[in-house]
Amino acid sequence: MAAELKPRATREAYGEALLELGARHPEVVALDADLSGSTKSGNFAAAYPQRFFNAGVAEANMMNMAAGLAIGGKIPYASTFAVFATGRAFDQVRQSIAQPRLPVRICASHGGLTVGEDGCTHQSIEDIGLMRMLPNMRVVVPADFNQTYAAVIESYNLPGPMYLRTGRPNVPFLYEQVPEGLGNGCDILKEGSDISIFACGIMVAKALEAARRLEKRDIDAEVVNVSIIKPIDADTVAGSLSKTGRAITAEEHSIIGGLGDAVAEVAAEQCPVRIGRLGIKDTFGKSGHPDQLLEEFHLTVADLVNLAQDMQKSE
């Protein structure tokens, strides 16, 4: 871990990378739905006002405007909170972006519980599942600032649509420099032989810390950062599962439909092993400080350590 760097939010990386794309490519345009300060698309708006379109509080219209801009040869980056991007505008994303395979990049911030005090209406815990269900949609959840930056830059060349989830809170740096790209989207950050921990987003840093603690208890955990949840790198997932024989998935999302399901699907078809899914257990969130929420909903390093130990013991 690049411990010397001060933690930064992944949404800030989106804002900065979008600015770079704007400078490099005149056909890059951006849209927002009255949240440009929060999603960080405001950086682009200030630099390229002619290429920025605020839809106001009208997410459905924004997504379809993005589709129209893509049909017109532009590369649109459309931002709002994850809960509105995927829920409010699902039908628009489905019919006018996913089905016609248009190169719209839906870059949603404020994924998961760590939205915090705003409470369950604004905490997106279904977005990964909703977007994963759509044919043609690539689903990306980067783990830190640098990986997010790489994901945004790399997305310019994607032929089809992408859903990118960023977060509100500052997260530790895991990559010292901006990587070349996401590669196959399954990055083994620590090799291990006893259990595989597949994590995404803010849970990757926690998985690495859990692995360190588990080492002291003689459990050798492998930590895999799954930044591309769809299409998932099934070979790497199955390879890790066959090596360790058991796995934990960790995500700031419902245990239904997200990373846990994506890994379980690979396991069921290619390498059936026991999987413990750490996530939000089919319930809605609530108001509170992000750290309190992660504790209450059992998404902490201690929860990861306990689950790994329980799984080891019970076998």
Next chain:
Amino acid sequence: MVTAAGSGHPGGSLSAADIVAALYFQVLQHNPADPKWPGRDRFILSKGHCAPVLYAALARSGYFPVKDLVNLRQIDCHLQGHPDMHKTPGVEISSGSLGQGLSVSIGMALAMRLDNLPGRIFTLMGDGESQEGEVWEAAMAASHYKLNNLTAIIDANGLQIDGFTCDVMNIEPLPEKFAAFGWNTLVIDGNNMEQVVDALERSRTAAGPAAIIARTVKGKGVSYMENNAGWHGKAPKAGEAEQALAELTGEEIRESREKVGS
């Protein structure tokens, strides 16, 4: 076409037939040999269930063979139940779920403005479709962005699946609503070819977005379909289709075609 498919939407296709014919055979600058010609005007069918009228116009324009039409909705045919921009030449956007076409048109109009393209976007919507809230999000945005390259045509046939629009969910007064949203608004008889062509051409010079409220008759030209909600989404049987085609190829239609000189 709809009879051969065994399903489809004849009512709204017929109410819009004069509008679509006026566009493809008189108003639109387009090139069937080069469907993606950047300088073209774009026709957007927001009420995607009226695909038959679009397909007929595209085929007669030369975008694909007329013989394809009888294979509408069949498993190996490019003519989907609702338009698919990647399957059928000349189809500009995929539509079907209502209320999205005007918003997509705004995005296209913005892209054309950024690229200084000369074309205009003509978007056909239904009055029932205008019950979708997104239509009014789009109406707000089009005037906000002062889009002077966009014409919306509302095929106001007064009917929808469950009955008369005024009974199901009253959407009127449509002209006043579009005007209040900042559009240049025109009300015409949408089954009068002279008025249709004139309104479409005049809309090109509007200072902002232009809305044409076209008062039409659902099922126009087929006596047993006219003003009958039952023909929204039902295919005529062979005998019924024969009668419909006989009525449609009668004097009245031929006269109005001659008026626009096509």
